[in-house]
Amino acid sequence: MFAIRIILDSEPDxxxxxxxxxxxxxxxxxxxxPNPKRLRDWLSIPKSNGYESLHITxxxxxxxxxxxxxRTRRMDEIAERGLAAHWRYKGIKGETGLDEWLTSVREALENADNDSLKVMDQFKMDLYEDEVFVFTPKGDLFKLAKGATVLDFAFHIHSKLGCKCIGAKVNGKNVQLKQKLNSGDQVEIMTSNTQTPKQGWLTIVTTSKARTKIRQALKEMVARQHAFAKETLERKFKNRKMEYDEATMMRLIKRLGFKNVTDFYQQIADETLDINEILDKYIEQQKRDNDTHDDIVYRSAEGYNLQTAQEETTSKEDVLVIDQNLKGLEFKLAKCCNPIYGDDVFGFVTVSGxxxxxxxxxxNATQMRERFGYRIVKARWAGKSVGTQYPITLRVVGHDDIGIVTNITSIISKENGISLRSIGIDSNDGLFSGNLTxxxxxxxxxxxxxxxxxxxKGVKQVSRN
Known part of the structure; x- marks a missing residue:
């Protein structure tokens, strides 16, 4: 490297x-x-030690x-002689204590009986009561607030360095994160790839900059943990071939006593909650929801009764025969699948009997058979469906054409033995979707x-919910 310094005789303005x-x-x-990547502008923002200059390559x-x-002559004197030259240009007089401080240092150094280094240690902070100056191993100078710790210094340099910090070497000695720094200290930050930010770090640092960066890092880390926990949970659902329903999960989380979703996923991330237990409780929650919904008894189904298992002539197995004329245990049609006459069905004995x-x-059939096979009872419809109606919800999707809703309702009204109970259609960007009961x-x-x-015309898909 070859360098040229240009010094200008400019007025100190x-x-x-x-x-x-x-x-x-x-x-x-x-x-x-020029090489734009090597431009160093210390004119606009001087270094912490007062250095001013413009470097280009x-x-x-x-x-x-x-x-x-x-640089100018004034800048060159500051670079060569230090901050004292800067104050001389500023015209600072003895009333600030600068002259007395310089005089006392001179006298101490001239006295051969004194330990010069100890004298300097005694005086060097007199003018810097609110800040300390520390160095990196390469000699870069950084200014920090008085009382700053090793962790403050690490985050002052870079967020990633602070997040991986495990300690430091200060003047060649290993120290902890909470070690306070003094002016003149040479600090080498030590890191580890396994280190992560801790909540307790907020009590170690003293600067607002470090606190802000730690809080941000903690927030990002928690967000990553929660995303991973949720992904793990959903993968378990997929492995068990269970359908993940967000609303059911929210009800379960509330029933488990969690005030918010964050705490729930945090416990999964910390492995204090067993995912398999969560899946079992999720199934229970689904059953609770189904039982709650099934309390609504439709008039057309009020007359239904269930006969106890009877022997069929065509089969050696016991089969429940569902017939409105039979007397016996009352049964309910599950709301999760809304069976109607003609569907292949089975009976499931609930906890209440x-x-x-x-x-x-x-x-839910697969899970019921796998986990509660002993509570499954074969069942079939008997008789005819004359006079009995069941509520069925249809999902309709298509183009939002003029009069399409009228056409749909017109077809339903013309069908014998079928009546429209409710309709809900949403239209968005030329498409419509909705449910018909x-x-x-x-x-x-x-x-x-x-x-x-x-x-x-316009209907693209009709499916049974």
Whole structure:
């Protein structure tokens, strides 16, 4: 590296000094190609030790990089003689204590009986009561508030360095994170890739900058942990072939006593909650929800009674026969799948002793068979569906054409034995989707209705919920 220093005889006026330094910069860069990555502007923001200068690196005539330092006479004196030269230019008089401080230092150094280093240690902080100056191993100087710790210094340099900090070497000696720094200390930060920010760090640091960075790092770390915990939970659901329902999970989290979702996922991340237990409780929550919904008994189903298991002539196994004319245990149709006459069904003995009738393709059927196979009872419909209607919800999706809702309701009204109970349609960006609840007697009439709805112009999909 070859360097050239240009010193200007400028008047000690900050604005004029900057202007003339940048004029020199313009002349140099007009003649030689500069490296913009190597520009160091300590004119606009001087270093903490008062150093002011403008450094640029240009390509020399022989193809070698040359550093050019541009400064004024005043700046050069500060660089060579230190901050005392800066105060002399500022015109500071004895009333600030500077003259007395310099005189006492001179006298102490002239006295051969005194230990010069101890004297300097005694005096060096007199003018810097509110801040300390520390060095990196490379000699870079940093200014920190008085009382700053090793951890403050690490975060002052960079957030990533602070987050990985495990301690430091101060003047060659290993110290802890909470070690307070003194002016003149040379600090080498030690890191570990396994280190992560801790909540307790907030009590160690003294600077607001470090506290802000620690809080931000903790927040980001918690967010990552929660995202990983949720992903792990959903993966477990997938492995068990269970459907993950956000609303059901929220009710479960509330029932478990958690005030917010954050605490729930934090315990999963900390492994204080067993995911398998959560899955079991989730299934229980689903059952609770189904039991709650099944308390609503439709008039058309009030007459239904369930006969105890009877022997069928065509089978050696006991099968529950569902018939409105039979007397016995009362049963309810499960709301999770809404079975109707003609569906393949099975019975499930609930904890309370009642029986719920589910469709064979119910979303919860697999889990029930795997976990509670001993409570499954075969069942079939008996008799005919004449005079009996069941509520069925259809999901309809399509283009938002004019009159499409009228066409849909018109088809339903024309069907014998089918009545529209409720309709909810949402339209967005030319598309519509919604749920239709109809009263229907059996699967045959339902399939006929679905086929007719699919023929309506604009309807793209009709499915049973």
């Amino acid at each position: 900050p604005a004029k000094e900057k202007q003339e330094c940048w004029q020199v910069y313009s002349i140099v860069t007009d003649m030689y190609q 240009v390509m020399g005539p022989e193809g070698k990089w040359v550093e050019v330092q541009i 009642g029986i719920k009738i589910h469709r064979s393709d119910c979303p 109809v009263m229907v007697s059996d699967t045959g009439r339902l399939e006929t209705l679905i086929k007719k709805l699919r023929t309506v």
